[in-house]
Amino acid sequence: MSIDDNNTTPLWTCPRCGHRFVRRNTWHSCSQHKLDGHFKGRDARVRELFDAWLSFVSQFGEVTVIPQKTRISFQVRARFAGAVIRKNWVECGFWLKRPIKDERFDRVERVTARDYVHYFRLTDPAQLDSTMKEYLHEAYEVGCRQKDGSHSLHTTRKTK
Numbered sequence: 001m002s003i004d005d006n007n008t009t010p011l012w013t014c015p016r017c018g019h020r021f022v023r024r025n026t027w028h029s030c031s032q033h034k035l036d037g038h039f040k041g042r043d044a045r046v047r048e049l050f051d052a053w054l055s056f057v058s059q060f061g062e063v064t065v066i067p068q069k070t071r072i073s074f075q076v077r078a079r080f081a082g083a084v085i086r087k088n089w090v091e092c093g094f095w096l097k098r099p100i101k102d103e104r105f106d107r108v109e110r111v112t113a114r115d116y117v118h119y120f121r122l123t124d125p126a127q128l129d130s131t132m133k134e135y136l137h138e139a140y141e142v143g144c145r146q147k148d149g150s151h152s153l154h155t156t157r158k159t160k
Helices: 034-040 044-060 132-141
Strands: 064-067 072-075 079-085 090-096 107-112 117-121
Touching: 034 044, 034 064, 044 072, 044 079, 044 090, 044 117, 044 132, 079 132, 090 132
Parallel strands: none
Antiparallel strands: 064 072, 072 079, 079 090, 090 117, 107 117
């Protein structure tokens, strides 16, 4: 089955766990986790940071929150962004069809010829500014399967 960029094919739902995917029989952990489990033993400030990220991600439309064993994914049609809860911060990431050079990213991973995941450490909600809003809106469109992927290809990584 090919990826449906026109949003006409219904998402496949795993009969065991209920998770939804663009492609039928997509490999996954097939497990259920509670969102609050990610914050057990963490400072309340980390939850506040996550809630700010979730609110920021959700500003473009309805988003499904998918708590997984080690991360939390956000989905519209496809999973386009997510978070990993750390001790004092939230590692945020989102999927684009192009790399972006911006010093706020800790790393940019090229996952296929035209797919890049951008990661940054969220330590203050003020980081979620108008520039990040533009990036995330583009990621949301990718999650809706509306971006064409015609951007240049290269990998970037912030040196530490």
